[in-house]
Amino acid sequence: MQPGNITSSYLARYQHLTDGAGAGAHDTALPVTGAQRRFLLARRLDPAGRPTLVPLFFAFPAGAVDPDRLRAAAGHLAALHPALRARQLVLRGVPLHVPGAPAGHVERVRPRPGETARDALLRALGEWSADGPPLRFFLATDAADPADPADGDRDLLALVLDHAACDEQSLGLITAGLTDAYRDGLGPRDVPADAAADGLAAYRDAVHLQLAAEERASHPDALAYWAQRLSGIRGDSPATADIPSSSGTGTALRRLPIGPDGGRATAFPVLLDACAAAARTVHGPGSVPVLGYPWGGRPPAAAPVLGCFLNTVAHPADAGDPAGRAAAWWDDLDRADTPFDEVVHAARRAGAPWSGRLGGLLTFEDLGRRPPLRLGGATGHETHVDGRPVQAPFAVSVSYGTDLLVRMAWDRSAVHDHRAEEAFDRLTGALGSRTAPPAAHPAPAG
Numbered sequence: 162m163q164p165g166n167i168t169s170s171y172l173a174r175y176q177h178l179t180d181g182a183g184a185g186a187h188d189t190a191l192p193v194t195g196a197q198r199r200f201l202l203a204r205r206l207d208p209a210g211r212p213t214l215v216p217l218f219f220a221f222p223a224g225a226v227d228p229d230r231l232r233a234a235a236g237h238l239a240a241l242h243p244a245l246r247a248r249q250l251v252l253r254g255v256p257l258h259v260p261g262a263p264a265g266h267v268e269r270v271r272p273r274p275g276e277t278a279r280d281a282l283l284r285a286l287g288e289w290s291a292d293g294p295p296l297r298f299f300l301a302t303d304a305a306d307p308a309d310p311a312d313g314d315r316d317l318l319a320l321v322l323d324h325a326a327c328d329e330q331s332l333g334l335i336t337a338g339l340t341d342a343y344r345d346g347l348g349p350r351d352v353p354a355d356a357a358a359d360g361l362a363a364y365r366d367a368v369h370l371q372l373a374a375e376e377r378a379s380h381p382d383a384l385a386y387w388a389q390r391l392s393g394i395r396g397d398s399p400a401t402a403d404i405p406s407s408s409g410t411g412t413a414l415r416r417l418p419i420g421p422d423g424g425r426a427t428a429f430p431v432l433l434d435a436c437a438a439a440a441r442t443v444h445g446p447g448s449v450p451v452l453g454y455p456w457g458g459r460p461p462a463a464a465p466v467l468g469c470f471l472n473t474v475a476h477p478a479d480a481g482d483p484a485g486r487a488a489a490w491w492d493d494l495d496r497a498d499t500p501f502d503e504v505v506h507a508a509r510r511a512g513a514p515w516s517g518r519l520g521g522l523l524t525f526e527d528l529g530r531r532p533p534l535r536l537g538g539a540t541g542h543e544t545h546v547d548g549r550p551v552q553a554p555f556a557v558s559v560s561y562g563t564d565l566l567v568r569m570a571w572d573r574s575a576v577h578d579h580r581a582e583e584a585f586d587r588l589t590g591a592l593g594s595r596t597a598p599p600a601a602h603p604a605p606a607g
Contacts, residue, residue: 172192174254175257178252189260190250194368194372194375194500195375195502195503196501203552212324213552214289215332217320218543220315220316221318225538230346230536232298234343235298236348241356241357242360242364242467244467245326246260247295263349263352265348266293267297268298270282283548285299286299300318301319326468328468330530333531333532343536343537364466367468371459375500377498386492387504388507391504393479394508409574410551410571412568413568413581414545414566416564417592430487433454435591437452437478451519452520452523454476455524456471456472456497475505476490520553521555522551526558553572556569557569569581
């Protein structure tokens with residue numbers, strides 16, 4: 162055990178709590194990983210106390226989705242995967258995950274006067290309660306477009322996960338598992354008790370293996386590396402000091418073509434470099450904000466359980482040449498298991514003016530890893546519902562499929578629209594001019 166680091170201290174407190182008298186109903190509680198602690202930190206830093214949610218939106222023909230059958234299928238998944246039936250709890254100052262009974266949550270959301278179906282779904286996400294399962298579904302009917310009534314009404318289904326139970330691999334397991342359970346009419350009672358017990362044991366082992374890996378990655382040399390790496394953080398320049406009076410979320414979307422070979426359109430360091438340039442545009446030319454991106458996976462000995470064991474890696478968006486950024490990125494990956502909160506504390510101890518709040522978020526998803534969601538005889542068409550709050554001044558998401566879909570959302574109370582739009586143009590322009598053949602670099606998960 163590394164003395165004095167956050168992970169070892171947390172594990173000691175967890176062990177004392179669960180081994181000692183008085184744990185009572187919480188004696189089966191699981192520890193949280195460093196990635197999950199990051200989401201708890203993000204929620205504390207968010208002025209509205211909002212959780213980090215991962216929503217996917219699908220359009221189905223009106224009436225194609227059977228809510229009761231979907232509710233049963235969601236409960237079936239929760240019985241198989243403890244991450245989908247665990248609740249976050251803080252007991253005596255110790256964050257925990259407490260597995261509960263499996264349940265499916267499917268809620269029909271009816272638009273209020275003046276709302277569209279998309280507005281109603283965003284409202285449901287904004288009203289997310291801490292009491293309830295990490296996986297929930299919200300269903301709203303979208304009226305036919307008066308300009309094209311032949312298309313008819315359609316149902317919009319939001320599949321929403323608490324990020325503490327979700328990573329890219331989880332999304333693929335969930336869409337595949339839901340498709341199968343819905344097709345076969347399965348519910349939570351169709352999971353044998355021994356299969357549920359085996360799933361809980363595998364999840365528990367994976368959590369402890371991940372925490373052991375994080376503890377090893379919290380050694381003094383790694384913390385010194387991150388302290389030096391983030392020593393150049395600087396806040397917004399005076400040009401961006403004035404906060405806009407507007408509110409809500411701005412969005413931009415662009416599709417970029419990829420090569421006919423079907424390989425990845427860009428190596429991740431190219432994407433990271435383009436996003437760093439966009440971050441400096443958002444925050445001002447004199448700033449060095451911190452980007453966060455998910456990376457990693459499960460320890461080699463862990464079973465491929467569903468759940469979030471990804472770390473958020475901190476990346477200073479400083480100026481520099483692409484080759485230097487790529488070299489620094491490789492060095493970062495050697496220490497990517499160091500938990501986010503350890504990195505924050507190391508940077509602050511070194512004098513960096515950083516609370517842990519990220520200046521921007523970057524996610525990348527390979528859509529080839531995620532089977533389509535098919536409910537009965539209908540396959541959901543994935544769509545995008547813009548307008549939900551972002552957990553940073555701006556967030557960039559890139560999806561790789563038949564093309565490169567680049568989306569950017571920004572908090573209009575923190576970022577001027579013209580500055581965000583300039584940053585998006587710079588980002589997509591850089592990506593469009595610096596593509597690469599299938600990369601030998603590892604690809605991020607998340």
